[in-house]
Amino acid sequence: MSRPIQAHIDLAALAHNLRVARRATAARVLAxxxxxxxxxxxxxxxxxxxxADGYALLDVRDAVALREAGFRQPILLLxxxxxxxxxxxxxxxxxxxxxxxxRQLDWLDAYPRPHGLSVWxxxxxxxxxxxxxxAEFPAVLEKLKAHRAVREVTLMTHFAQADEAAGxxxxxxxxxxxxxxxxxxxxLANSAALLRHPAAHGDWVRPxxxxxxxxxxxxxxxxxxxxxxxxxxxxxxxxxxNLKAGETVGYGAxxxxxxxxxxxxxxxxxxxxxxxxxxSGTPILVDGRxxxxxxxxxxxxxxxxxxxxxxxxxxxxxxxxGEGMPVDxxxxxxxxxxxxxxxxxxxxxxxxx
Numbered sequence: 001m002s003r004p005i006q007a008h009i010d011l012a013a014l015a016h017n018l019r020v021a022r023r024a025t026a027a028r029v030l031a032x033x034x035x036x037x038x039x040x041x042x043x044x045x046x047x048x049x050x051x052a053d054g055y056a057l058l059d060v061r062d063a064v065a066l067r068e069a070g071f072r073q074p075i076l077l078l079x080x081x082x083x084x085x086x087x088x089x090x091x092x093x094x095x096x097x098x099x100x101x102x103r104q105l106d107w108l109d110a111y112p113r114p115h116g117l118s119v120w121x122x123x124x125x126x127x128x129x130x131x132x133x134x135a136e137f138p139a140v141l142e143k144l145k146a147h148r149a150v151r152e153v154t155l156m157t158h159f160a161q162a163d164e165a166a167g168x169x170x171x172x173x174x175x176x177x178x179x180x181x182x183x184x185x186x187x188l189a190n191s192a193a194l195l196r197h198p199a200a201h202g203d204w205v206r207p208x209x210x211x212x213x214x215x216x217x218x219x220x221x222x223x224x225x226x227x228x229x230x231x232x233x234x235x236x237x238x239x240x241x242n243l244k245a246g247e248t249v250g251y252g253a254x255x256x257x258x259x260x261x262x263x264x265x266x267x268x269x270x271x272x273x274x275x276x277x278x279x280s281g282t283p284i285l286v287d288g289r290x291x292x293x294x295x296x297x298x299x300x301x302x303x304x305x306x307x308x309x310x311x312x313x314x315x316x317x318x319x320x321x322g323e324g325m326p327v328d329x330x331x332x333x334x335x336x337x338x339x340x341x342x343x344x345x346x347x348x349x350x351x352x353x
Contacts, residue, residue, distance in 0.1 A: 003267050003300075004236040007345055008322070009040050009353040011048040013228035017211045018049050020226050024194055027201040028053035030076060030187070032208035033062075039273075039345040040212060040231055043069055044353055049211065056206055060086050060095065067093045076120060079130065080104050084111070091116045098122050098156065099144065100130040114148045120187065123178065125157040125171040137178055154204070155179045155186040162192035162200075163216045172200050192216035195225065214338040215328055222326060231342055232322025233273075233349070237286065237314050239265040240306065249303045250295030255280045262306040266318045269300040273344040274320060278302075278334035285319035287312050 021029055031052035037045030042062055046055060046069075054074035057063060060082075063075045080098040081087055084107040090097055091113055099105065100122040108117075121144055124131030132140050144153050157175045159168045172188065179186055187204035189197065194205045195216065209215075213229040215222040222229070243249070243261040264286065270276040274297055282293040284304055294303040306312050321327040327338045334341075345351075 002350070004238070005268050005272055006234060006350045006352060008232045008234070009044065009351060010228065010230050010232070010323075011044060011353050013213055013230045014040070014045060014048040014211060015051070017213055017227050017230070018051060018207075021191075021194060021205070021207045021210060022051070025189075025198070025201045025205050027189075027203055027205045030054045030056045030074070030204050030206045031211060032056045032078075032206055034058045034078060034208075035343045038209070038212050038339065039342040041351065041353070042066070046071055054096075054204075060089050063095050064089060064093050067095075074118070081107065083107070087111045087117075088113075094118075096120060096154075098130075099140075100132070105140065105143065108147065108149055111149045117150050118152050118154070119144060119150055120154045120156045123155065123157045123175055125159075125174045127158050127160045127171075129158075131157065134174065134178060141182065153184055155182065155184050156204075157188055159188065159190060159193055159200075162190060162197060163218070168193055168197050168200055172197075190216070209339055212338075212342060213327070214342070218332075222328060229322045229327065231327070231345070233268070233320040233345070234322070235266050235268045235318050235320065237264040237304075237306075237312060237316045237318060238267045238301075240312075240314060241265070248295070251298055252296050255295040255303075262310070263294055264304045264306045264312060264316075264318075265301050266304055266320075267300065268302055268318070268320055269298050271299045271346055272349050273341070273346040274302065275334045275336060275341065275344070277336075278330070282333040283325060283329050285325040287316040287318075288324065290325075 029052050031049040033055050034057040036042050056076040056078050075095050077097040096118040098120045122131035144150050162168050185203040188200045188202050189205040191207045191210040193200045213227045241263050243257040245259050247257050249255040268274050276297045280294050291305050319325045321330045331338045331341050
C-alpha cells in the first residue's frame, strides 16, 4: 500500500475559473499555463481551458507538445526564443514569441524565412525585468514592422503592482503614450489587472493564478471573486501521540506544549512540496475541521494539533490546501504566495483528476 498523500485536480473548477475571467473582460483570453500549468499538468489543464482564445507558456518544447496534441489556438512563448536554433520550431509550429532583447533581434536578423513569425514586442514600463526601454522602443518597433521575417506585431507590457494599492496608473500611462499612435494589438493585464483595472484590458488579457483558484489580492479571497480551488492536496493521519506539558514536537524542538495535548502526524512533508518554513499555527483541515500545524515540517511528515478534535483517529483525512482550506491562507501563514505552493508539488505525489 502506498503513502496516502495525493493531489486531486478539479478540471471542472479550472473551466469555471476561465469563465469567471471571460465574464470580466471583452478582450481575448490568453490562458497562462507555464510551469506545468502552475503544477496542475500541462496537457490536462490546456484541455480544461479549451475555451481560451490562446495559451501562454515558456518552453518551446511544451508549446510543441500542445500542437502535437491537437491544440490549434495561438500559443505565445512568454520569454520568446532562447537561441537561434529554436526559430525553425517557432515557425514550423506557428508559435508566437515575445521579443524583449537585442540578442533576439540579432537572431531574428539571421533567420532566412520571410514573413512567417508573429511577434509580441515587450515594453519595459517599470517592472525592470524584460523588455525595451522607452528610448529603445520606437526604433525596435519600426524595425519589427519592416522585418522580412515578421508577419504581425502585438505590443505588450507587464505590471509590477496591479495587485496592490499602488496600482498600474504610471505604467499604463507610459505604455499608452508609446503604444497609442501605433494602432497595433496590445496586451497588458495579468489576473489582478483583469479583475480590477478594466481600462487596461487591451486586446489580449493574460490570466494566470486566478485560473487555478487563487486570488491575486491580499485583501480579497478567491471565494469572494467567485473562483473555485483546482488543486486539493490531501493525506491522512498516520500516528497519534499524547504530550505532557513541557514536551516538544519534531526536529529542533521548536514547539513546546504548555499543557497536555493530543497531536497527530500527517504523511506529508517538504519532499512532497509542503513548505518547510511553514511555522506552527499554519492552518490545516483534519476530518473536515480546521486546526493547526505544530513544530517543524520534516521531509515526509508534519504534526497537527488534535487537542480539540478528540474523535479523530488514524486514517482520518487531512487537507493541506484546496477544497475547504484555501491555498492562499496556507501560503500567507507560511510567508509565501500560492504560486510557490502550487508549482512546488513534488513529482512523487500521485495526481488524479
